[in-house]
Amino acid sequence: MDQPIATPLTAEQVDRMTLWWRAANYLSVGQIYLLANPLLREPLRMEHVKPRLLGHWGTTPGLNFIYLHLNRIIRDRDLTVLFIAGPGHGAPGVVASTWLEGTYSETYPEVSRDGEGMYRLFRQFSFPGGIPSHAAPDTPGSIHEGGELGYSLSHAYGAVLDNPDLIAACVVGDGEAETGPLATSWHGNKFLNPAQDGAVLPILHLNGYKIANPTVLARIPPADLHALMTGCGYDPIEVAGSDPAVMHQALAAAMDRAFDAIRRIQQQARSGDGKLLPRWPMIILRSPKGWSGPKTVDGKPAEGNWRAHQVPFTMEKPEHLGLLEDWLRSYRPEELFDEAGRPIAAITGLAPVGGKRMSAIPQSNGGLLMRPLRMPDYQDYALDVPEPGGVKGESTRVMGAFLRDIMKCNAETRNFRVFAPDENNSNRLNDILEVTNRAWDAETVPNDDHLAPDGRVMEILSEHTCQGWLEGYLLTGRHGLFSCYEAFIHIVDSMVNQHAKWLKSSRAIPWRRPIASLNYLLTSHVWRQDHNGFSHQDPGFIDHVVNKKADVARVYLPPDANTLLWVTDHCLRSWDRINVIVAGKQPEPQWLDMESAIKHCTQGIGIWPWASNDQNTQPDVVMACAGDVPTLEVLAAVDLIRHLLPNLKVRVVNVVDLMTLQPKSQHPHGLTEEDFDALFTTDKPVIFAYHGYPMLIHRLVYKRTNHKNFHVRGFMEEGTTTTPFDMVVRNRLDRFHLVADVIDRVPGLSARAVYVKQAMRDKLIEHEQYIVRVGADMPEVADWRWPARG
Structure with a gap:
């Protein structure tokens, strides 16, 4: 194993970093368990404990350890680092660190960095009216919630594109590493240009277990894991252990080595001396699940076991109250916080300053940096x-x-x-x-x-x-x-x-x-x-x-x-x-010139007068369409109606913005009831040719006055390898079926147009025979054009 053996930290640094880690762990446990008595200034009682215990402990101490070491690197090297916690359910640790470095209290002044603020910090976590149990948008510094696993590393690579001064430190949980999206995202390094982009430092955090099972990458031979990461183009730096003092030195050395490599790769590329596809560093960190937590609970292993994944123990047994108090006091909070509950200076002094804090960098609140695109006309x-x-x-x-x-x-x-x-x-x-x-x-x-x-x-x-x-x-x-x-x-x-x-x-x-x-x-x-x-x-x-x-x-x-x-x-x-x-x-076929397109799209929906013949009267039928192919078929159907049923009054309504169909009360783009009724009438049949599944249109318009007269055609899960026109025929969206629908839906028309409907059936039979024989659509379909004016 490529274990770093250097000892870059002084004894004083190790002691101070251990203080931060203890404080972050204490704050993390407090968020999961405590409702009151945040500093344990009195013996712990059951009323101090939350009635519902929610959150994840197992990954949290490892995240706290990594966050702390990244802070050292940032301070020593004046870097801008984005922290992405793949195990977003480690939010107790992320939130704890942002509180220790002051950003949380700056963002939420009521959660002050003192005893009263600690009380609010604990009470709000996974509590009604509080904050989620994941690193959600509420968490300063977060762009990645991690509620669903698998996306952390792709988010990290996307974040550093065109951000040459940004380094995304992405913690990949070993459960997350089993997902398909994460497995592919290791290849983001093939798309990163060190001359103009930032860098990603993946940190694969192996604590061995998921909810109840071991994780794959923690159980394969270390040499195989090393080979896997090397094969993906990385230079793995491996750190493993459970003794905090030893692990501080080991991870500090690994961080130094990784950030030295990143700097060297970028300097070479930016001086024009870079190599094709550099081998970027990554860290494999092995630490116990639930590190620093209870060793056993009810005689069963907890630390280093799957039982530490979420809440290590409930409060259903009286003896668990003492176990919780012993656990919390093992961090010796009286050494970490002063009389007012403020973190001591030896801890807060480890945090970067101002906008260099990972919880305060502007890249984590991207709207601060967003500028409108320069757009040609x-x-x-x-x-x-x-x-x-x-x-x-x-x-x-x-x-x-x-x-x-x-x-x-x-x-x-x-x-x-x-x-x-x-x-x-x-x-x-x-x-x-x-x-x-x-x-x-x-x-x-x-x-x-x-x-x-x-x-x-x-x-x-x-x-x-x-x-x-x-x-x-x-x-x-x-x-x-x-x-x-x-x-x-x-x-x-x-x-x-x-x-x-x-x-x-x-x-x-x-x-x-x-x-x-x-x-x-x-x-x-x-x-x-x-x-x-x-x-x-x-x-x-x-x-x-x-x-x-x-x-x-x-x-x-x-x-x-x-x-x-x-x-x-x-x-x-x-x-x-x-x-x-x-x-x-x-x-x-192209339907609208630009002037007409602007007017039509600005409204999102509208009548096409040139395709309609109901001017100055009520239509007998409304032919509606949404989508390019449905629009083509509706217009071809209207052309047939003009020739075969010339006295029928037809209105053509085209929909560009699908949300206009919803009532204004349900969607800001929705039409008012008056405007909707003006377009679709209150009592006339509406034949609607739609791009997707028909039921969606019914969902969108079900509260409208004329909903009962909407007859929607769309995709009905009928398809195969066939001709373009046969696709619409199979789903009854074609012009011939649409004409037949008009005949069926317009009152009194069915008896008068029986020959037209028969002609439509004949055309469908003719179509089927033609494509089977020729393998292409009939010329009258493939070559159809809307009739020219005049």
């Missing part, structure tokens, strides 16, 4: 659409040109990146590569395409890692966009949950500043995955996001390139949102 990229449907275009390719110039405009400030799981070009965003490359610091060979260490396109075939990188980038004050195949964005469903909760909680915390929105472009969507088949056909991410709080979630379905440009500009200028943009990449 999106109207300059407009497609010329002389009349609706008169030209075809690839909407996301047009968006790509706009993104290219956003990247160019922000080249000096370096605060914008795009992220994709190997799909930037597939999603037609190729133009971005005209002004930047893909980030890549590993080996290159001839014929590689646009790879360079200073690239600003982040591509790795891991949706989890892309999401984590982008979240870390946004949370430290920058901007970005994540493009993905629609079906596979589900991979990050849980990560979206966590980010939405972070945003929701942050909004209620006055000192948290807004951050740039998390922007998704979902393309290669359900209706044009005919070639890849059923596995690639799923529009359900929209439903997932719509479940989030109304002040966070936004969903946009621009039907063409010009509306997509408006939506892109709007989303990149927003903050504290999760914006989902769904747009196709295939050549499609």
Whole structure:
């Protein structure tokens, strides 16, 4: 084992650091257990103990030990370090350290750094009206809650991109290390450019156990673990033991070695003398689970055992009260805090000063640093659409040109990146590569395409890692966009949950500043995955996001390139949102010129007069659509109706902003009842062609006056490898089914239009026979165009 043998600390330093560690551990135990008597100035009684014991002890003393040693490094070297606690349930320790260094009391003056403040610190933890048990937005210095494990290291790498002076010290718990997202995120070092980015110091904290089981990495042979980390491109520095005095020297030596290596790598790269893919340091720290806690409880092992994971013992047995008091007094609080309950100077003097404290660096409250993007005028990229449907275009390719110039405009400030799981070009965003490359610091060979260490396109075939990188980038004050195949964005469903909760909680915390929105472009969507088949056909991410709080979630379905440009500009200028943009990449008819697109998108929903014939009267039917392919099918259906049922009054309503369908009382973008009724009427049938699952539209409009007359078509889990038009036929979203729906829903029309309905059935049979014989869609479908004016 590569155990450091140096002793960089003086005896006085060891003694003082031990004082801090004892204080942090005491404060951590107090948060979990105590409701009163915080300084044990009187014998402990049951009424001093919380009625519900919540929190995690097992990982906490190790986190306290690491935090303390990082403070030494920061003070000695004048560094800016972001602390990311992968085991976010170690919040008792993180909160304790922020209180010891003063930031917590500065942020929350009522939790003062004295006995009265300690009482409030203990009482609030995991208590109604208090703070969560994880390192949540309430915790100064935190950008990572850790409620769901697996994302710490990707957050760390995202945070240091374009932050050359920042070092993210990321503690990876050994339970967390078993998750898929974490296993992939070790490869973030291949995308880090030491010349312009900061550095990540992973600290793999092995305490041996999860809730009730041993952890994999703690039980494999140390040589195998070393080989694993070496194979991932790191230089592992290993520290192990349980004697605090010995461990202080060992971890201090490991920290010195690691930070020396980081400085050497960065200096070489920034002087133009760096090597390809440097071997970055990382630390493997082995310490007992529940270190310094009770050795045994009820005759069973506690310290160094899975039983220490959460609350080591309850208060159900009378003898546990004495056990708790002995545990707390083992830290000798009378030596750590003065008569007023303030930490003694020997402890507080170990903390960095001011904005160098890990709980006070501005990068941990990224909104303090966020600056608006420099944006070119999106109207300059407009497609010329002389009349609706008169030209075809690839909407996301047009968006790509706009993104290219956003990247160019922000080249000096370096605060914008795009992220994709190997799909930037597939999603037609190729133009971005005209002004930047893909980030890549590993080996290159001839014929590689646009790879360079200073690239600003982040591509790795891991949706989890892309999401984590982008979240870390946004949370430290920058901007970005994540493009993905629609079906596979589900991979990050849980990560979206966590980010939405972070945003929701942050909004209620006055000192948290807004951050740039998390922007998704979902393309290669359900209706044009005919070639890849059923596995690639799923529009359900929209439903997932719509479940989030109304002040966070936004969903946009621009039907063409010009509306997509408006939506892109709007989303990149927003903050504290999760914006989902769904747009196709295939050549499609373009409907609106830029002037019309601006008016339409500003409202988010509206009548398309040029496609409607109900002017100055009530419509017989409203044909509504949301999404590019549903819009195409609705317009093709309306064209058929004009020829086959010329006297029918049809109104076409297109929806760009899905949230407009909700009542104004439920969502800030929702239409008023009056405006909704004006668009959709109070009693006429509404045939709604929707991009996703039909039930979502019913959910959004169920309180509306005319809800009972909404008939929604969308994806019905019918798919295969087939033709583009057959995909909509299989889900009854096609023009022929839509015409039949109109005939069925308009009162009195069914008997008069029986021949038209028969013709629609015939067309569906003709379609099926044609694609089986030819393997492509019928020319009258594939070549259909909206009729030109005049």
